Amino acid sequence: MLKKALENALTSKESDELISAFDQIGDIIIVRIPDSLLSKKKIIGQTLLNEVKVARSVFHQASDIEGDFRTRSLEILAGEKNTETEYKEFGCKFLVDVENAFFSPRLSTERERIANLIQDGEVITNMFAGVGMFSIMASKNKKCTVYSIDINPVASKLCEKNIELNKLVGKVISINGDASEIIKEKLVNKSDRTLMLLPERSDEFLESAINTTKNGGIIHYYSHIHADKKSEAGKLSEEHYLQVTPVQSEILGSKIVRAVGPRYYQTVVDIKISK
Numbered sequence: 001m002l003k004k005a006l007e008n009a010l011t012s013k014e015s016d017e018l019i020s021a022f023d024q025i026g027d028i029i030i031v032r033i034p035d036s037l038l039s040k041k042k043i044i045g046q047t048l049l050n051e052v053k054v055a056r057s058v059f060h061q062a063s064d065i066e067g068d069f070r071t072r073s074l075e076i077l078a079g080e081k082n083t084e085t086e087y088k089e090f091g092c093k094f095l096v097d098v099e100n101a102f103f104s105p106r107l108s109t110e111r112e113r114i115a116n117l118i119q120d121g122e123v124i125t126n127m128f129a130g131v132g133m134f135s136i137m138a139s140k141n142k143k144c145t146v147y148s149i150d151i152n153p154v155a156s157k158l159c160e161k162n163i164e165l166n167k168l169v170g171k172v173i174s175i176n177g178d179a180s181e182i183i184k185e186k187l188v189n190k191s192d193r194t195l196m197l198l199p200e201r202s203d204e205f206l207e208s209a210i211n212t213t214k215n216g217g218i219i220h221y222y223s224h225i226h227a228d229k230k231s232e233a234g235k236l237s238e239e240h241y242l243q244v245t246p247v248q249s250e251i252l253g254s255k256i257v258r259a260v261g262p263r264y265y266q267t268v269v270d271i272k273i274s275k
């Protein structure tokens with residue numbers, strides 16, 4: 001459909017390059033335009049806006065995801081310059097701000113996997129919760145309590161709004177601050193399950209994840225790993241975790257969440273800890 005939309009503006013090879021770098025989030029389209037096509041960015045934006053009926057805005061991702069808040073700079077190409085939109089996933093509604101708080105539609109399969117693992121009665125610490133995607137999906141169909149921590153005030157505010165939007169007040173608690181500080185202050189030995197989706201810095205926060213998790217609880221440990229063979233990425237992450245962990249750990253499983261570069265993967269290891 002996109003290829004068709006762009007056929008008057010780009011060659012077939014050029015539109016192939018663009019399509020792999022394209023996200024639609026609610027009524028916002030974000031494209032990463034390669035340097036070779038930057039001179040055509042306005043026409044790309046206008047064409048997408050005209051052809052994708054639900055689109056209200058088309059942005060070019062002008063920086064990588066960066067900084068403590070894991071956010072990116074966006075440049076408006078066509079339509080309205082508004083980076084907030086509503087996004088639906090797993091029967092839940094989310095207000096997201098695609099420039100000022102982390103959000104990725106590419107984690108939807110992992111969010112669904114985690115939501116399906118939750119048991120009634122669980123307490124969950126989501127250490128790097130963003131706008132509350134995992135927290136809200138986890139608690140939507142289960143009787144659980146989720147502490148949803150993020151250091152970015154914009155993300156925490158949106159998480160509060162998303163809790164109300166999904167009628168989960170009291171089940172999901174949005175807390176703004178540094179996860180290790182918050183855990184030290186009020187969440188030691190509280191969680192049956194701990195999510196640590198800040199893959200670049202997992203080792204730095206592992207001790208805090210262990211602190212908030214009860215004896216016998218589960219940690220979902222995300223990391224980035226180089227692997228020559230894709231089939232080895234999960235095993236390599238397990239080995240890495242076992243090298244760095246200070247506690248007795250039973251590995252329940254591991255998998256690739258998504259590719260993040262050539263021979264470079266985001267992985268998750270599920271671990272039951274004893275302490």
Ligand SMILES: C[S@@+](CC[C@H](N)C(=O)[O-])C[C@H]1O[C@@H](n2cnc3c(N)ncnc32)[C@H](O)[C@@H]1O
Pocket residue numbers: 068069070101102103104107127128129130131132133134149150151152155177178179180197198199
């Ligand atoms: C990769 S994003 C994950 C967001 C969320 N889990 C999701 O799937 O949408 C990482 C998040 O961690 C937050 N963060 C970074 N450092 C933090 C810290 N020390 N304590 C709490 N949150 C932090 C960032 O603001 C960002 O929203």
